[in-house]
Amino acid sequence: MSRAIEFNHVWKKFRRGEKFNAIRDAVPNMVRRVLRREVVRTHLENREFWALNDVSFNVEHGEVVGIIGPNGAGKSTILKLLSKIMEPTQGTMAINGRLSALIEVTAGFHPELTGRENVYLNGTILGMKRQEIDSKFDEIVEFSGLKEFIDTPVKRYSSGMFSRLGFSVAAHVNPDVLLVDEVLAVGDIAFQSKCAQKMRELLNSGVTIVLVSHNLTLIQSLCKRTILLNKGQVMKEGPPQEVIPFYEDLIYRQKEEEFRHKVESGAYQVKIQTQEAISINKVTLSTGSSSGQNTYEVFAPISLDIEFEAYQTLDDPVFLLDIVRADGVLCCASNSRTGGVKFETLKGKDALHIDLSQMNLGPGIYLAKISVWDKDMLHPYIIRNKDFFKVVNTKADQRLKGIFLPTITWSA
């Protein structure tokens, strides 16, 4: 029994930038082709990139598979390859059964024609025979809710009406294999629930569905199997309960990397004065008695030691500590004034100790942002964004999530 879809070691490359850099680009490739009698397929010329990188997966008949991933992962490329709009650079694919793609449901519409004429046109474009459309016409119009406008040229339709008609036609195509790319987000709530119901109907009738969506709730409810794609490669395959948390984790880790990179490259540095009034010489992070570490176990106490030097006499400066999470969330903020430490006048070297004790931060990467402000808190003397620390959960075996991990007691 053949599979519904087979995707075997598919590679696909695209070129960035404009099509031509004049003959300069075309000639070397042509010469190469003539000399070697075969185009070297794995060769990446300048500005080319791999949109799909050795992707393989299979879909059985009647299965509903979701493909998720960040933007630019290659999801739409897979659908375009499956619907034969493009060909793979390398690798093979096979589809068994009548294919229909809800990739762009209003693609075949012509503004000058009426809704009725466009239903026939689009239906034919999507692969239906004329008699089929005849028999399903009333159903299609009913589904779209556009009965009284069906004989008006579609150029007079609102964009919502446009999309609803398009989706309505596409939803009635009756294929064996259905590819869906983010088209379910049209119309009001009533229409959306109609769409979801239609999808479920198709699902139950044994149609093989490949669904690409960012709506993770939908994926979770409809798909038995999910494939996570990232940067053209399959990261994980499995039931949505497993793959979706993996995806979220991936995003989070990516954000952390970006955040760290940004801060380290000085993007967050604020240059205030050329002559620094005060410099922070050393910041040490500690837990309990051991000092100089950056990784904390959850529930461990955290403290900071700040050594600084004032080059000018500062009048009642205020020290600020912000704890910021990797995705920019401000977890907490505190300052020396409210903390009860006051420097009447400050000159020369000194040190500060901040004891955060048991902050109960959730696992993640955090930045301890230290800044020194004037007495009115109007302008900062210095802002320091260098001190990262990581909170990890190695001991407990359940997933700890959230910004904070408070002690919560349940009772029945």
Place this chain on the structure above:
Amino acid sequence: MFTEILKYRDLLFMLTFRDIRIRYKQAAMGFLWAIFMPMVAVAAGVLIKKAMAVVSGKYVDLLGIVSISVKVLPWTFFISSIRFCVQSLVGNRELVTKIYFPKEVLPLASILACLFDFAVSVVVLTLILTFFKLGTSVYLLWLPVILIFLFMFTVGLGLLLAAANLFFRDVKYVVEVILMFGIFFTPVFYNASAFGNWRNLLLINPIGSLLEALNSVIVLKVHPDFFWLIYAGLTSVIMLYIGASVFRKTQPIFAENI
């Protein structure tokens, strides 16, 4: 290739009807549009003939005008087909990039729509010629052959130019210029024989040979020149082959390059 297009014939007809309907929908002139271009062309031809008559001292003969009318119609079919074909892929961007179907259908639909216009104008012309008692002859049996050659040539060239314009967007400008002045290089307003030694040069243009052949069988009521007819036939077959092959080979990369 042909079997796939046959499978998609519903789509082909749909798109043809779409093109026809678009042309006539919000047009005040409606079907008259089909004969408007031929009428203007015939009028232009009469003007030129009159000018030549004044210079050469001969009269403007009715037969000459009939010749022009007969040749103008297929010429109009040819140039409007090519004109629409060149834009057929680029102008249907959404269809090319979002849906799978054999893309030959797009230029073919344009050609069939022009064929419809051609048919309408032929009906009108036939009525006029019957009125003028032109009369029929057994040589009209050559008609289907000549028209089939014309169709094949148009399809071949149309497919080739449609694909070319997708990759090189200035093709449509080059084509436009050639079409605009092509009427002078093709024996539409005059007969090739009027050029004496240069006759053969004009007939190298396969459209020229075909138009002359049409003139021979309809107006002059003689056999068409066999040599040039076979030449035109061969050229048409080759053009069809080249156009279809280029189109088919480049079709997989249409979506990325449009």
